[in-house]
Amino acid sequence: MNRREALLALGGAAILADPLFAAGRSLHARIANGAALKVLDPHQNDTVVTVAEMIIPATDTPGATAAKVNEFVDLALGEWFDDKERKGFLDGLAEVDARSRKRFGKDFTGCAAEQQAEMLQLLDAEVAGNRDADKQGLHREPSPSQRFFGNMKRVTLLAYFTSEVGQTEELHNPIIPGRYDGCVLLEQRGK
Amino acid sequence: MAKTYDAIVVGSGISGGWAAKELCERGLNTLVLEAGRPINPETDYVEHVPVWQMKFRGMGDHKARMATQPIQQQCYACDEMAYKFFVNDLENPYTTPEGKPFSWIRGRQVGGRSIMWGRQVYRWSDLDFEANAKEGIGVDWPIRYADIAPWYDHVEEFVGITGQAEGLSQLPDGKFLPAMQLNCAEQVVKDGMAKHFGRERILTIGRAAVLTQDHRGRSACHYCGPCHRGCITRSYFSSVNATLPAARETGRLTLRPWSVVHSVIYDAKTGKATGVRVIDGQTKHALEFKGRIVFLCASTLESARILLNSGIANSSGQLGKNVMDHIMGGGANGKIDAPADRIDFGNRPNGIYVPRFRNVTTKSKDFVRGYGFQGGGGRGDWGRGSDMMGFGADFKKELRKPGPWGFGFYGFGEMLPRPENFCEIDKTKVDAWGIPALKISCAYGENEKALLKDMSVTAAEMLAAVGAHEIEPFTSDNPPGLVIHEMGTARMGRDPKTSVLNGNNQCWDVKNVFVTDGACMASTACQNPSITYMALTARAAAFAVEAMKRREL
Numbered sequence: 192m193n194r195r196e197a198l199l200a201l202g203g204a205a206i207l208a209d210p211l212f213a214a215g216r217s218l219h220a221r222i223a224n225g226a227a228l229k230v231l232d233p234h235q236n237d238t239v240v241t242v243a244e245m246i247i248p249a250t251d252t253p254g255a256t257a258a259k260v261n262e263f264v265d266l267a268l269g270e271w272f273d274d275k276e277r278k279g280f281l282d283g284l285a286e287v288d289a290r291s292r293k294r295f296g297k298d299f300t301g302c303a304a305e306q307q308a309e310m311l312q313l314l315d316a317e318v319a320g321n322r323d324a325d326k327q328g329l330h331r332e333p334s335p336s337q338r339f340f341g342n343m344k345r346v347t348l349l350a351y352f353t354s355e356v357g358q359t360e361e362l363h364n365p366i367i368p369g370r371y372d373g374c375v376l377l378e379q380r381g382k
Numbered sequence: 383m384a385k386t387y388d389a390i391v392v393g394s395g396i397s398g399g400w401a402a403k404e405l406c407e408r409g410l411n412t413l414v415l416e417a418g419r420p421i422n423p424e425t426d427y428v429e430h431v432p433v434w435q436m437k438f439r440g441m442g443d444h445k446a447r448m449a450t451q452p453i454q455q456q457c458y459a460c461d462e463m464a465y466k467f468f469v470n471d472l473e474n475p476y477t478t479p480e481g482k483p484f485s486w487i488r489g490r491q492v493g494g495r496s497i498m499w500g501r502q503v504y505r506w507s508d509l510d511f512e513a514n515a516k517e518g519i520g521v522d523w524p525i526r527y528a529d530i531a532p533w534y535d536h537v538e539e540f541v542g543i544t545g546q547a548e549g550l551s552q553l554p555d556g557k558f559l560p561a562m563q564l565n566c567a568e569q570v571v572k573d574g575m576a577k578h579f580g581r582e583r584i585l586t587i588g589r590a591a592v593l594t595q596d597h598r599g600r601s602a603c604h605y606c607g608p609c610h611r612g613c614i615t616r617s618y619f620s621s622v623n624a625t626l627p628a629a630r631e632t633g634r635l636t637l638r639p640w641s642v643v644h645s646v647i648y649d650a651k652t653g654k655a656t657g658v659r660v661i662d663g664q665t666k667h668a669l670e671f672k673g674r675i676v677f678l679c680a681s682t683l684e685s686a687r688i689l690l691n692s693g694i695a696n697s698s699g700q701l702g703k704n705v706m707d708h709i710m711g712g713g714a715n716g717k718i719d720a721p722a723d724r725i726d727f728g729n730r731p732n733g734i735y736v737p738r739f740r741n742v743t744t745k746s747k748d749f750v751r752g753y754g755f756q757g758g759g760g761r762g763d764w765g766r767g768s769d770m771m772g773f774g775a776d777f778k779k780e781l782r783k784p785g786p787w788g789f790g791f792y793g794f795g796e797m798l799p800r801p802e803n804f805c806e807i808d809k810t811k812v813d814a815w816g817i818p819a820l821k822i823s824c825a826y827g828e829n830e831k832a833l834l835k836d837m838s839v840t841a842a843e844m845l846a847a848v849g850a851h852e853i854e855p856f857t858s859d860n861p862p863g864l865v866i867h868e869m870g871t872a873r874m875g876r877d878p879k880t881s882v883l884n885g886n887n888q889c890w891d892v893k894n895v896f897v898t899d900g901a902c903m904a905s906t907a908c909q910n911p912s913i914t915y916m917a918l919t920a921r922a923a924a925f926a927v928e929a930m931k932r933r934e935l
Binding site: 245246247248250254263266270271308311315316319322341344345348349350352353354355357358361362366367368369370371372373374375376377379380 | 430432433434437438439440441443444445562563564565566568569603604605606720721723724725726727728729730763764765767768769771772773774775777778779781782783784
């Protein structure tokens with residue numbers, strides 16, 4: 192078997208990178224109902240979906256909702272995190288609502304888009320402040336909502352960029368590049 | 383009457399595959415016994431499974447791993463797809479003394495660890511073969527570079543090694559296929575090192591058992607990346623991809639998976655082995671197989687265990703002694719000013735190499751021997767976003783672009799042979815097949831710790847010299863075993879009183895038993911050892927067949 196034949200025998204993994212094909216699938220994903228969630232209750236799920244889409248919104252490519260980031264968060268909570276990590280995440284989620292009510296009089300998902308953005312900017316700045324303090328050797332114990340946002344951002348990026356839309360439409364990562372070029376212009380990458 | 387094979391090979395990994403090929407091609411009817419399951423590349427290889435089809439997106443089911451593979455999961459290659467190529471730790475117990483952890487990483491299947499190996503290939507030189515004698519450490523190697531060089535040629539020609547010839551005395555060039563390209567950052571570091579260190583410290587592209595062009599019926603690499611999950615195009619070398627098919631081609635190979643070798647059967651009257659005792663891996667029935675010669679290629683620790691459980695080949699008292707591994711994990715990372723408008727394309731299954739420069743032409747006061755650096759350059763990916771401020775459309779757009787160029791050196795150093803590092807049979811423990819388990823007592827010593835420290839110093843020094851910034855030196859604390867270059871439990875030597883094997887990998891005490899895996903090594907050098915096991919195995923097989931023809935075995 193020569194190399195060309197061998198690649199053909201791989202079962203068409205390479206054609207998965209076809210962007211039109213992928214776009215069709217992600218549209219379908221948006222219409223379909225999500226799988227049954229095991230950990231997140233409907234309100235928690237709404238909050239996770241909202242925060243994830245705010246971190247990675249749909250733009251010229253699909254966003255976190257299309258990539259079903261919430262389903263991966265639910266899986267991580269149920270099967271990857273230990274009990275303490277799971278409780279910490281859910282406590283943090285609750286604290287986001289508590290802070291939201293205190294500031295805007297409503298749960299996070301009930302707030303206007305600008306209020307939600309303000310809340311996330313606040314959390315983002317607090318998490319960055321903790322990180323800078325850590326770098327200077329001055330550890331600050333994060334609050335539950337800060338811990339939640341730090342983890343939520345990490346898991347959202349993982350779930351989005353390793354999803355099918357993330358890999359194929361956002362990053363254009365081929366499964367079988369077929370060659371190695373050590374130093375090419377960015378726009379020539381993969382061409 | 384049971385059939386008597388001309389040769390029995392125990393193990394089908396990198397050494398066993400070579401023993402099978404050479405013995406079969408030289409006319410022997412050969413039985414290869416593999417402890418684990420058969421491998422069918424078409425169904426077992428999983429290198430092209432897209433990350434989004436993995437339940438945990440490549441992070442692995444770590445709760446399941448911790449339950450059944452708490453030791454194996456320490457290995458980077460024991461990931462969400464490739465964990466199935468590593469043993470179940472509950473079925474394969476061993477013990478260590480309090481305070482002396484040893485991570486024994488094992489693969490039991492046809493192909494052994496050659497399926498998940500790191501594929502780096504570096505010849506040894508006389509700097510390595512002469513070191514024990516010159517420094518009075520351990521025992522002198524019974525061979526020199528001239529003895530093994532033709533066998534390096536022999537195996538490399540078959541394996542297919544990509545690399546760049548550099549003309550260094552401490553790292554002899556091999557028979558190379560075209561080299562893989564350096565990426566932009568690596569080229570900057572290479573050029574900077576050439577300017578500051580001349581020929582003393584050089585950076586070269588890694589030498590790897592990966593094909594950069596079609597070779598002997600196997601296809602060139604397609605740069606998908608995760609070689610440790612298998613390779614349907616057979617582009618990297620493994621027993622399954624190369625040596626076992628060659629052995630099968632002769633019509634003289636019998637391969638029996640699910641054959642856990644308990645011990646060698648020894649006839650005290652003739653002083654020779656007559657075969658091996660096997661526990662069937664599935665039925666757990668005891669079986670015996672007869673052979674005129676036995677090649678133990680079960681891995682450094684397993685071959686020692688088989689001999690210890692056989693009660694033979696130990697008149698020197700050295701069997702199981704001198705357990706060694708490499709020491710790894712000193713180095714440095716930094717950011718490199720390489721072109722921001724450029725990147726590399728494809729997943730190159732190879733890195734860079736900086737050949738040993740300590741105690742080559744100069745002498746270090748803090749340690750003997752030396753280390754080499756592996757590593758490489760690259761641009762950050764979306765993962766950097768977790769530690770960046772921001773969210774929303776601009777944040778997403780930023781993460782679509784690659785991050786800054788970084789570069790890292792990661793050192794691999796030599797470990798000295800010491801009798802206090804040993805393995806023996808633990809009389810209180812058996813594995814899932816009722817075979818007495820090993821107790822492994824091994825720890826790094828002062829020389830290794832000094833090497834580790836020096837790695838971080840010289841790595842940072844080189845990064846500074848080439849103009850890197852944000853340089854972060856590090857030393858990591860890895861238990862021995864985890865480098866997965868374990869060696870030394872049945873060392874070769876010149877004297878039967880102080881060594882287990884002679885210069886042809888033949889047991890001094892039992893002439894028709896050969897040990898050609900890492901057990902035979904009298905020192906570790908700092909280079910990845912697999913190609914040396916391959917060359918020694920092919921050499922020993924040729925010797926054994928000639929000796930049989932002369933009716934000496």
